[in-house]
Amino acid sequence: MATAANNDAHFVKCLSPVSAPGQSERTRFQRFEVSQSAQFELSVQHFGVGEFLPSSCRIHILPHSFITVAIMTSLDASGAHLSLASLRLGEVAANRQILFLPVLALLIYILYQRYVSPLSKVPGPFLASFTNLWWLSTVLKGEQHLDCLRLHREYGPFVRIGPNQVMIADPEAFKKIYGAGNNFQKSDFYKPFKAKLKWSLTAETDGHVHSQNRRMVSRPYSMDSIRSLEGFVEQVIEHFLEKMKPMTNRPFDLGEWLALFAIGNITEISFAKSFNYLDKGDADGILALSKVVFASANWVGVVPWVYRIHHLTSGWTGNWLGVTMRSIKFRALAQKKVQEHQLLQDENEDHKSILGYLQDLRRKKPDEFSEYAMTSALTSNIFAGSDTTAIALRAMIYNLLSHPLYLQRFLHELKERQMMGEISDPIRLHEAEAWPFLQAIMYESLRLHPPFAAPLPRVVPQGGLVAKDVFLPPGTVVGTNAWAIHRRPEIFGDNVDEFCPERWMDSATKSELQRYFFAFGGGARTCLGRNIVWLEMSKFLPTLFMHFDLKLVDPKAPMPVKNIFLAFQEGPYVIMTDKGGE
Numbered sequence: 001m002a003t004a005a006n007n008d009a010h011f012v013k014c015l016s017p018v019s020a021p022g023q024s025e026r027t028r029f030q031r032f033e034v035s036q037s038a039q040f041e042l043s044v045q046h047f048g049v050g051e052f053l054p055s056s057c058r059i060h061i062l063p064h065s066f067i068t069v070a071i072m073t074s075l076d077a078s079g080a081h082l083s084l085a086s087l088r089l090g091e092v093a094a095n096r097q098i099l100f101l102p103v104l105a106l107l108i109y110i111l112y113q114r115y116v117s118p119l120s121k122v123p124g125p126f127l128a129s130f131t132n133l134w135w136l137s138t139v140l141k142g143e144q145h146l147d148c149l150r151l152h153r154e155y156g157p158f159v160r161i162g163p164n165q166v167m168i169a170d171p172e173a174f175k176k177i178y179g180a181g182n183n184f185q186k187s188d189f190y191k192p193f194k195a196k197l198k199w200s201l202t203a204e205t206d207g208h209v210h211s212q213n214r215r216m217v218s219r220p221y222s223m224d225s226i227r228s229l230e231g232f233v234e235q236v237i238e239h240f241l242e243k244m245k246p247m248t249n250r251p252f253d254l255g256e257w258l259a260l261f262a263i264g265n266i267t268e269i270s271f272a273k274s275f276n277y278l279d280k281g282d283a284d285g286i287l288a289l290s291k292v293v294f295a296s297a298n299w300v301g302v303v304p305w306v307y308r309i310h311h312l313t314s315g316w317t318g319n320w321l322g323v324t325m326r327s328i329k330f331r332a333l334a335q336k337k338v339q340e341h342q343l344l345q346d347e348n349e350d351h352k353s354i355l356g357y358l359q360d361l362r363r364k365k366p367d368e369f370s371e372y373a374m375t376s377a378l379t380s381n382i383f384a385g386s387d388t389t390a391i392a393l394r395a396m397i398y399n400l401l402s403h404p405l406y407l408q409r410f411l412h413e414l415k416e417r418q419m420m421g422e423i424s425d426p427i428r429l430h431e432a433e434a435w436p437f438l439q440a441i442m443y444e445s446l447r448l449h450p451p452f453a454a455p456l457p458r459v460v461p462q463g464g465l466v467a468k469d470v471f472l473p474p475g476t477v478v479g480t481n482a483w484a485i486h487r488r489p490e491i492f493g494d495n496v497d498e499f500c501p502e503r504w505m506d507s508a509t510k511s512e513l514q515r516y517f518f519a520f521g522g523g524a525r526t527c528l529g530r531n532i533v534w535l536e537m538s539k540f541l542p543t544l545f546m547h548f549d550l551k552l553v554d555p556k557a558p559m560p561v562k563n564i565f566l567a568f569q570e571g572p573y574v575i576m577t578d579k580g581g582e
């Protein structure tokens with residue numbers, strides 16, 4: 001009991017800065033003198049204090065747990081008035097106690113993430129080391145293609161952008177992550193894209209399931225099959241040229257038309273039945289919806305738990321996340337076209353749509369390849385192949401028009417090839433492939449402006465990732481942004497920010513550069529539609545310039561870009577003249 005008396009002295013001093021409204025110093029003093037009892041000590045232990053602290057510690061929160069105990073004892077010893085006053089003090093103390101533990105836990109978490117965790121040695125912004133909210137706020141600004149360049153400049157090729165996430169622009173690590181046969185699977189970032197779909201390619205995170213799915217549908221996307229799609233592209237190009245005639249001799253946004261061309265093209269190739277976008281515009285709102293889906297996926301993927309909450313609650317709340325519309329509206333569109341296609345005559349081998357190929361597959365393997373899977377594959381085509389292609393075409397046209405010397409050279413070679421009878425109208429794929437400068441323009445434009453403008457996140461497998469002197473443990477989410485790897489001087493030279501198609505003209509250098517060309521992703525997850533896009537771009541670009549002269553309305557103005565996972569540009573605003581009318 002002697003110890004208790006000493007402790008009580010501390011307790012009284014400790015209380016004095018805390019004032020109970022309406023109570024005098026003396027009243028408080030008396031009240032707590034009563035509290036020397038066995039029950040009192042027991043209660044202190046209940047709050048984890050264990051033993052009394054020396055008076056020098058009294059500013060800490062621990063003495064307040066002491067106060068809470070005093071209230072309990074004062075109930076036996078004092079009148080109603082005093083008990084009420086003590087109760088107020090007790091509440092203050094209890095609130096502080098409640099706050100204290102989470103604050104302490106948070107502090108420990110922050111210190112651990114920043115100074116102890118396996119990623120603590122990877123440089124990056126302070127906030128990013130312990131919360132994904134920092135990266136989320138960066139993403140929401142809509143400039144992550146520029147932010148990633150700034151971050152790599154500031155912190156080097158490895159930047160920690162989240163507690164468990166590292167953005168990488170190191171060539172050696174890049175090859176390990178995205179190299180063929182490497183076992184880096186897609187991260188949870190992709191889960192919202194998949195939503196409730198039972199079959200997917202782009203969004204499938206299970207590597208085994210993905211490779212089965214991909215093997216099943218890959219034939220129509222192969223180079224061998226691509227030539228039978230050429231006729232579809234020609235139909236859409238010719239229609240586009242017709243639509244451009246009334247647009248001549250006045251400024252207009254060519255970008256909007258390129259978006260209609262791109263979706264018109266991929267739907268024609270996919271379903272052999274145009275959705276007629278070039279005539280009706282975005283009447284069904286699919287292009288507008290696509291932006292909603294990308295913008296939503298862009299941030300939800302950073303905090304995938306938001307999607308999990310949505311998944312659990314959507315039965316009551318409905319679909320309130322834009323990203324889920326991919327598996328609903330885009331799929332519904334594909335479904336409708338699949339049904340319409342059943343009414344079409346059989347296509348022949350020289351003019352067969354992707355749906356035609358997939359229908360053949362279904363006839364051969366009805367048990368392995370369901371109609372559901374087929375519709376999902378076609379949904380991917382619309383979603384993955386519209387905006388991406390439009391962005392690529394915008395970049396190519398803008399780069400050509402804003403570099404008069406390259407434009408001149410391109411037009412000169414075009415004319416020469418026409419005069420030599422080396423190219424048709426519309427140009428054929430093999431003719432375009434044999435034109436190195438055209439190929440170089442396409443590569444260089446996609447190097448400078450890759451449409452996918454976010455790190456493509458993968459999970460480090462067993463064994464971890466070792467590159468340079470950095471070790472990243474299994475489970476770390478790593479990702480490279482094409483904008484960053486495409487601007488590494490050690491790969492592309494010192495003039496990385498310049499539009500310089502020549503860098504792709506030498507075949508030996510070209511194949512080395514292609515190893516780091518990331519516009520179409522890499523490894524097992526490389527773009528399935530890559531050959532199709534190359535077909536579209538190779539045919540469209542020269543054919544457009546065969547028929548029209550184009551110039552930028554304001555040759556010095558850069559194209560504004562908004563990054564919502566894809567780096568969407570505005571424009572280009574052009575004035576076109578019909579060459580046929582000269």
Ligand code: HEM
Pocket residue numbers: 201202203214266380381382384385386388389392450451452456518519520521522524525526527528529530532533
């Ligand atoms: C310029 C146009 C295009 C670009 C820049 C592009 C780029 C990409 C990229 C970077 C990926 C990998 C995404 C990732 O790893 O998360 C990808 C995947 C994919 N792309 Fe494309 N794409 C384009 C056009 C197309 C077209 C026209 C189609 C359809 C015909 C298509 C279908 C797909 C599919 C199905 C995947 C998923 C592949 C898989 O995971 O196995 N893409 N694309």
